[in-house]
Amino acid sequence: MSQTLTIRGLIEKRGATRTVEGQITACAASRDNQRFAFTTGEGDVIVAHRADLGNSAAWSTHAVHDGPTLCLTPDTDPHGFLTGGDDGRICRLDMHGEIEELGKGRRWIEHIATYVDGKTALIAAASGKQVELRDATGRSVLKKFEHPSSVTGIAFDNKGKRIAASHYNGASLWYTQSKSDNPRQLEWKGSHIGIAMHPQGEALITAMQDNDLHGWRLSDGHNIRMSGYPTKVRSMSFSANGKWLATSGADVVVMWPFFGGGPMGKPPQELPGAGGAPCTQVAFHPQQEVLAAGFADGTVLMIETTTQRVLPVLLGGNGSISALAYSPDGCMLGFGTEEGLIGLVDLAAA
Numbered sequence: 001m002s003q004t005l006t007i008r009g010l011i012e013k014r015g016a017t018r019t020v021e022g023q024i025t026a027c028a029a030s031r032d033n034q035r036f037a038f039t040t041g042e043g044d045v046i047v048a049h050r051a052d053l054g055n056s057a058a059w060s061t062h063a064v065h066d067g068p069t070l071c072l073t074p075d076t077d078p079h080g081f082l083t084g085g086d087d088g089r090i091c092r093l094d095m096h097g098e099i100e101e102l103g104k105g106r107r108w109i110e111h112i113a114t115y116v117d118g119k120t121a122l123i124a125a126a127s128g129k130q131v132e133l134r135d136a137t138g139r140s141v142l143k144k145f146e147h148p149s150s151v152t153g154i155a156f157d158n159k160g161k162r163i164a165a166s167h168y169n170g171a172s173l174w175y176t177q178s179k180s181d182n183p184r185q186l187e188w189k190g191s192h193i194g195i196a197m198h199p200q201g202e203a204l205i206t207a208m209q210d211n212d213l214h215g216w217r218l219s220d221g222h223n224i225r226m227s228g229y230p231t232k233v234r235s236m237s238f239s240a241n242g243k244w245l246a247t248s249g250a251d252v253v254v255m256w257p258f259f260g261g262g263p264m265g266k267p268p269q270e271l272p273g274a275g276g277a278p279c280t281q282v283a284f285h286p287q288q289e290v291l292a293a294g295f296a297d298g299t300v301l302m303i304e305t306t307t308q309r310v311l312p313v314l315l316g317g318n319g320s321i322s323a324l325a326y327s328p329d330g331c332m333l334g335f336g337t338e339e340g341l342i343g344l345v346d347l348a349a350a
Contacts, residue, residue, distance in 0.1 A: 009300070009312035015345035018056035019318070020046055024336025026072035029327035030079055031116065035095070036334045037081045038323065038342045039069035045083060045093055046342060053332065053346050064091050064099055071112045074328075076121040076136045084109025090125050092138060102138040111153060115160035122176060124163055126151040131165055133176060145174050145183070153195035153206070166195040166206045171216070173204065186216045188223065196236040196245065198258065205245060207233040213247065213256075215263075226256055226263055230278075235324075237284045237291070244305065246271075246282040246291050253279050253293045253303065272310050274299035281324035281335075292333055294321025300335050300343075313345055 011017060022042035029036045036053075038046045043065035052058035065085030075082050079095035082102075090103040090112065103125070111126040121136035128150055133143040149168035156163050156176075164173045168191055172183040191209035198204070203224065205215040211232055215224035233249035238258075245256045245263070253271035256263040273279060274295040281294035289305045292313070300313040300321060319339030326333055331348040 009315045011314050011343050011345055014349045016054050016056040017343040020340045023338045024323045027323040027325050027334045027336050028072050031074045032078040033327045033329045038336050039072045041068040043069055048344055053344050070110050073112045073114050076114050076116050082112055084112045113154050115156040120160050124154050126154050152193045155195050155197040157197050157201040164204050166192040188214045199238050199242040235281045237282045239284045248279040248282055251276050251278055271303050281321045283324045286330045294324045296320040
């Protein structure tokens, strides 16, 4: 498909794209909304500054990891990013482009997450069966949480008091401030491959190897089952108000209701797709009921969930969408593909 076709959509008027070496493994904005980072299978981190959003030639490239960069999250510091790599290193990339190694282990770092609210700031990183909980600086390990099998996803709750980890046969829910080393075990047989926490801490949801979702209502441990997917669910995103859980895994966007007693006994809502291409990535706007969705044909759409009005951001080409994220203020949308295309859209532009 020609380059002219690949940039049609909102990206053409309000953003910029660039092609880099390696698959894009993740993207995220800094907490101050001034920078957007993209990580690659080559170990690089590409950073775009908001002031240069429309000039992709000005986006900087940093060689952070020896081998693929596997995970990315905004730093506890509002200006930078944290990454984990195939080389077993946890690294900080600050606003000046300086790289600091915070830790190095024998196994690769597959998942990393941060929590910041007022005086509380925490960093969590998963490697093999272990999750390390670190202080705000990332230099001190506060706790180590051991699991029965490899950790496949981690998520903090909205108060930073709990951290959940998915693994084989269920999930473990740890209390970050507790002196006890005993987690709350949420059991369901099978391989759980990803995790999402309800914004108000009401439920914990995991994606499963056998094309289903499973969840637990945390007030009483009641099991929640959501099935019917043709492929594995690789991406999940709750709306900011907690009413909806959007998921990949079908040729439309599947959205489950978390209100009025749902999702138990309630069918999901289906949002428009991209002409039969599987949905690969979803991301809810941080304030509004507007969903960004990426597809296997390279299409990126923004969809208003109430009206189902669709705004094309990128139309096809350059590989399956492998990363998708809004900035915390909702004014930037970034995406990346398996073939190394990265893009940023200024949603605040007139």
